[in-house]
Amino acid sequence: MSTSLPEEDLSCPVCCEIFQDPVLLPCSHSFCRRCLERFWKSALLRSCPVCRRRASKKSPPSNRALKNLCEAFQLGKGQGNASGSNLLCWRHGEKLKLFCLVDQEPICVVCQASKMHKGHDCSPTEEAALECKDKISSAIMVLQQKLEVFNKARQSSAFILEHIKTQAQRVERQMKEEFLKLHQFLYAEEERRLSALKEEEEQCVTAVKSRDEDYTRSIGSLTELINTMEQTLKAEDLTLLQNFKATIEGTWSTLQDPERMSGCLVDESKYLGNLKYKVWEKMQTIAPYSPLILDPNSAHPCLTLSDDLTSLHYSTPNQGLPSNPERFHISAEVLGCTAFNSSSHNWEIEVGDNEDWILGLASESVKRDQEVPARPENGFWTICFRDEQYRAMSSPPTALQVEKKLQRVLIQLNWDKGEVVFLNPSYQEVIYTFKHAFTEKLLPYFYTQSKHPLRVLSKPVLLSIN
Template sequence: MSANLPEEDLSCPVCCEIFQDPVLLPCSHSFCRSCLEHFWESTIFRSCPVCRRRASKKSPPSNRALKNLCEAFLLGRGQGSASGTNILCWRHGEKLKLFCLVDQEPICVVCQASKMHKGHDCSPTEEAALDCKDKMYAAMKVLQCKLEVFNKARQSSAITLEHIKNQANRVERQIKDEFLKLHQFLYEEEEHRLSALKEEEELRVAAVKNRDDDDAQRISFLTDIIRTMEQTINAEDLTLLQNFKAIIDRTCSTLQDPEGMSGSLLDESKHLGNVKYKVWEKMKAVAPYSPVILDPNTAHPCLTLSDNLTSLRYSTPNQGLPSNPERFHISAEVLGCTSFSSASHSWEIQVGDNEDWILGLASDSVKRDQEIPARPENGFWTICLRDGQYRAMSSPPTALKVEEKLQRVSVQLNCDKGEVIFSNPSRQEIIYTFKHVFTEKLLPYFYTQSKHPLQILSKPVLVST
């Protein structure tokens, strides 16, 4: 029905084009919202552009009925274009020979001269089509690259999800194994202590019973003497006198009075005193303390870490690890899980037969996706064994004089003094000392390309009261 309406009835009195978002004033005149707002910006009072009647200060309401009619009219025009007249301007019926670069739409020569496109830059449709194709190809290439990035991100997410599941299963299994060892230790310790208690109970009971048996024999002996004396007292005088000496001699051989048995009771304090602490002391043999724990989320895929995260060795790359930002991606490196920013800390590493290693400390912000020298200017304070020679990775590297092949290396960090000290614990000799003012958190650092492991040694736990 709207397609049969005159175009003038659907045109804005200001721009003379089909209404765009029409609004209705109290005087019943309608205008494009943008045309009306533009008109009011150039006037002191809000009034109708046609009849000059004052309008409300409130935003005028949308003329939904007129908007629907305009949309239906434009849709009818579009359907007419689809039938074969799409090369003609739906407003003026002229051929669409130009492309407005401002409004990004094809127009006719009449549109170019109209108020809507007057002063706009335009170009022939042929040239504009080539330019638009080039821009679309460029935009499509950007989108294709972005699509590839998102596809890779989804692949990475899938690998990460699988790795998290594997991590959870592995960690759960190891936790159960560790607690099973602790349970076994506690069970064996409980059995040992109960056995010791039972053994002491049997010894104490046997001692008391032996004493009781002796007392029973003495009671029987005394009872027999008393009975004999009673019989003698009641006998004839001559019989009494004849047996008197023998009876008196028996009374002289009676035993001394029984004394209390010292130490006959169970030693409860031995079994119960500090029992948890004593068990914990013995537990240190099965529960060693490591001052440094490796962080598997930073380990290069070529490194294999032990189940307790205290040793590392070079091995075949694990292709199932996610490419997370914390991980070293280029060389076989790994960091400790605990960072240091104050106080003093130390740990020892068993290097043994490993002939290719770097040990020390690294800043938390070191680059993980580049291969850079492990030197102070890059955030590393390390020593190494490469090609049979010991070096301090200073700038430039410093050759170290080591009398004998190192089996263990001690690393000591003093944050307050700004020192990193490397020493040989077997000879109590300092190998090298770095001095630096540390401004970042530091993490224990390890590198190796040897199949022989580097082992972080456990430390004794000292308790003071």
């Protein structure tokens, strides 16, 4: 029904296009809502653009009947004019020969001349279609690449989840083994101390019993002497007088008074005084303190770390490690797990027979996915041993004079003074000193391509009482 109406009856008097969201004024004229608002914005009074009658309402009501007629007209126009791939303009019924580059839509030549597209750049539909296809193809390639990135990230997530489970199981097993050693030590120490207590108890009991036997013999002698003297008292006077001298002298020659038994009790303080501390102090023989712990999450796959994370050596690559950002991916490097940004710190490394190593400190932000020289400009302060030569990795590298092959290297960091000092602990000789105004956190740094281990030496624990 609507398709039989003339297009002029369904056109807005302002834009001359099919009504879009038509509204009805009190004067019975209809306009596109947007066209009316645009007209009122530029006019002094809110009036009808056709008859100039003043409108009483700020927001005129929608003309739903007219809107339905326009929609039916556009639908019938589009369906009736469809011919193969050449669709007609739903507004003007003309062929869509142009593509508006501003509004990104196909239009007809009448649309190009209308107010809606006037002054817009346009291209022939064939040319525009080729350009759009190229853009869509390029967009698809970008999205496919992005999809591949996300698929790889998801695969990496699955791999990391599996690695986390493996890590947790390995750490749990090692923790149980370490605690078992501690338990065995405590049980053995408990048995040793209880055995010592039992031995002292027996010694004290034996000593008291021996003294008690002496007392028993003394009591027997005194009892016998008292009986003899009592018999003397009962004798006749002459007999008493005759035996008096011997009897009275025997009285003064009797045993001395028993001495008080000192030190015969169990020394409780020896067993209970600071018991936990003494056991802990002795426990250091099986639980040494390491001033430095290696970070396995930063270790290159070619490095194998000890269970206690205090030594490393070069080995066959471990393919079961995730490619996390903290890990070195190019060179056989690893960092310590504690970062320093103040005060003084030192640790000693046993290099032994290792003939290819680099030791020192690295900034927290050093590149881990690229191979860069371990020099100060790249955030490294190190010395190295390679090809039987010692060098400080300065810029350029500095050859070091070392009389005997180093077995150990002592590294001292004074962050506040900006110094990294390398020493030979066997002779307390300074090997090399770096000076730099540090601004980042520093981490202990290790590199090796030798199967001989580099080992962090333990330190004795010194206590101070506050």
